[in-house]
Amino acid sequence: MPTIAAAAQTRRPAPVLRNPPLDYAYDGTFEGLLTVLFSIYDRKAAPNSIQPLGAVQGGLFAQPVEISTNEATAARVWDGLLRYLDKEARTRLFHTFLSEQPDRELLIFRYTDLAMRTGRDISEHYADDNVRRVQRVAQQMYREKHRMEAFVRFEKTRDGLFHATIEPDFDVLPLIAAHFTKRYADQRWLIYDQRRHYGLYYDLHRTDIVQFDNEAAPRRHAGVSATVLDEREPLFQVLWQAYFDHVNIPERKNLKLHRRHMPLRYWKYLSEKQPRTQPFQPIQNKRPVQPGGPALAASPIEKE
Numbered sequence: 001m002p003t004i005a006a007a008a009q010t011r012r013p014a015p016v017l018r019n020p021p022l023d024y025a026y027d028g029t030f031e032g033l034l035t036v037l038f039s040i041y042d043r044k045a046a047p048n049s050i051q052p053l054g055a056v057q058g059g060l061f062a063q064p065v066e067i068s069t070n071e072a073t074a075a076r077v078w079d080g081l082l083r084y085l086d087k088e089a090r091t092r093l094f095h096t097f098l099s100e101q102p103d104r105e106l107l108i109f110r111y112t113d114l115a116m117r118t119g120r121d122i123s124e125h126y127a128d129d130n131v132r133r134v135q136r137v138a139q140q141m142y143r144e145k146h147r148m149e150a151f152v153r154f155e156k157t158r159d160g161l162f163h164a165t166i167e168p169d170f171d172v173l174p175l176i177a178a179h180f181t182k183r184y185a186d187q188r189w190l191i192y193d194q195r196r197h198y199g200l201y202y203d204l205h206r207t208d209i210v211q212f213d214n215e216a217a218p219r220r221h222a223g224v225s226a227t228v229l230d231e232r233e234p235l236f237q238v239l240w241q242a243y244f245d246h247v248n249i250p251e252r253k254n255l256k257l258h259r260r261h262m263p264l265r266y267w268k269y270l271s272e273k274q275p276r277t278q279p280f281q282p283i284q285n286k287r288p289v290q291p292g293g294p295a296l297a298a299s300p301i302e303k304e
Helices: 004-009 030-043 071-083 087-098 104-118 129-151 173-183 233-247 255-261 264-269
Strands: 019-026 045-052 162-166 189-193 198-202 207-211
Touching: 019 030, 030 045, 030 071, 030 087, 030 104, 045 104, 071 087, 087 104, 087 129, 087 173, 104 129, 129 173, 129 264, 162 264, 173 189, 173 198, 173 207
Parallel strands: 019 045, 162 189
Antiparallel strands: 189 198, 198 207
16 A cells, blocks of 8 residues: 555645636536546646537637646546545535536635645645635535435326426535435436426436426426326325324424524425425224223124
8 A cells, every 4th residue: 555655755746836727618517527627738728718509708809718628637637636635525515516606616626736736635624715615515405415415305197207396505415325225226216407407317227317398397386287297186185194294292392493404595405394284084994992891992894
């Protein structure tokens, strides 16, 4: 196993960015951003800006340099980051990208550039504003991921598909895919991100990313047609609501604490937070226990 000193010797110092700064444009994917990082050091030109193609704002005298995504180059950069960052720090960069912060591309560049020029682990170098921001974004992403794993509510359709609609603050679908694939491996399901217009679909074998046209996309606000849902789905929702009503302890009600752990923005997708349109009624198919007598009263058929 190589020593720390030997690993440090394999680190190449970051090239000096001596050329005039440039504006970079890419396709908006994480692989595209990694390709841009490679191009920055290949051209030895620091970025004035790094923008997705759909949001490019050209300057008065200069047009942005469009960088085509190269998956082989992106993989090379991703693996090469381990020379300067541990796996957790590298993962935080991916989480920063998914956070959709307005300047996420420049933030990722500044973090990696600092790591390459420092030549040591910077994950706890909180004197630097970029390190603090990446750490804070990673914590926000972790909380959102945890909440999505806890608050997703599925509805069953007639063809046996379990579907759920979410609208998270950050793009967390790539982070929750493994959790739901493992937990619901015996059923087909679809989780659709209404804000970003794409979803995860599991077909009992693999989980894929799927996209919909605006007309075909699921619309939770408009409600799901009763002809699409399984005929038992309304009963399942009533049972779920009844469970929460029965475990509730009114004397210990604390709305402030409740909203802290379950923010209001999630409530519109939670069955237990919807108005009670149908009260739960237990099925009357059990014979009562007879005090002082047999455990169960005999039915007329049994008497005969």
